[in-house]
Amino acid sequence: MIKIPASLLREIYGHTEESFPNECCGLMIGTTDKDKNHTVQAFRTCKNLNQERARDRYDMDPLDMLRVEREFEKSPWDIIGIYHSHPDHPSRPSQTDTDRAWPDYSYVIISVQQGTVAGAQSWVLNETEKKFYEEPLLTEGDSR
Numbered sequence: 386m387i388k389i390p391a392s393l394l395r396e397i398y399g400h401t402e403e404s405f406p407n408e409c410c411g412l413m414i415g416t417t418d419k420d421k422n423h424t425v426q427a428f429r430t431c432k433n434l435n436q437e438r439a440r441d442r443y444d445m446d447p448l449d450m451l452r453v454e455r456e457f458e459k460s461p462w463d464i465i466g467i468y469h470s471h472p473d474h475p476s477r478p479s480q481t482d483t484d485r486a487w488p489d490y491s492y493v494i495i496s497v498q499q500g501t502v503a504g505a506q507s508w509v510l511n512e513t514e515k516k517f518y519e520e521p522l523l524t525e526g527d528s529r
């Protein structure tokens with residue numbers, strides 16, 4: 386399960402809509418409880434380095450990843466997942482997404498249809514089966 390405060394999810398949606406018709410990506414930062422449930426506390430947008438196939442691929446800039454790792458090094462939060470958009474495609478992981486996935490991360494995929502967010506799903510890799518399973522995505526009102 387992944388919990389995302391409504392205000393953060395709205396900002397993430399904003400990033401995916403601004404980037405349309407290209408795919409965009411970013412890192413989600415937060416906490417993991419003993420049952421491996423994630424709670425998102427912050428996110429950072431990352432550059433999509435893929436220019437040839439930016440409409441259906443993303444290559445997250447490794448420098449962005451380093452930058453975010455350093456930023457949160459001394460905080461109690463960690464990188465807990467990656468979000469990316471699927472312009473004019475459903476929010477299901479592609480074969481490329483599956484091949485590149487790392488265990489223990491939540492992969493939030495946001496479907497953007499004609500420039501507007503149509504839905505989002507979160508996925509977790511089963512490492513043994515090399516297969517994604519959907520996890521519940523909970524949006525929380527802001528009590529912060």
Ligand SMILES: [Zn+2]
Nearest residue numbers: 469478479482
């Ligand atoms: Zn994808």
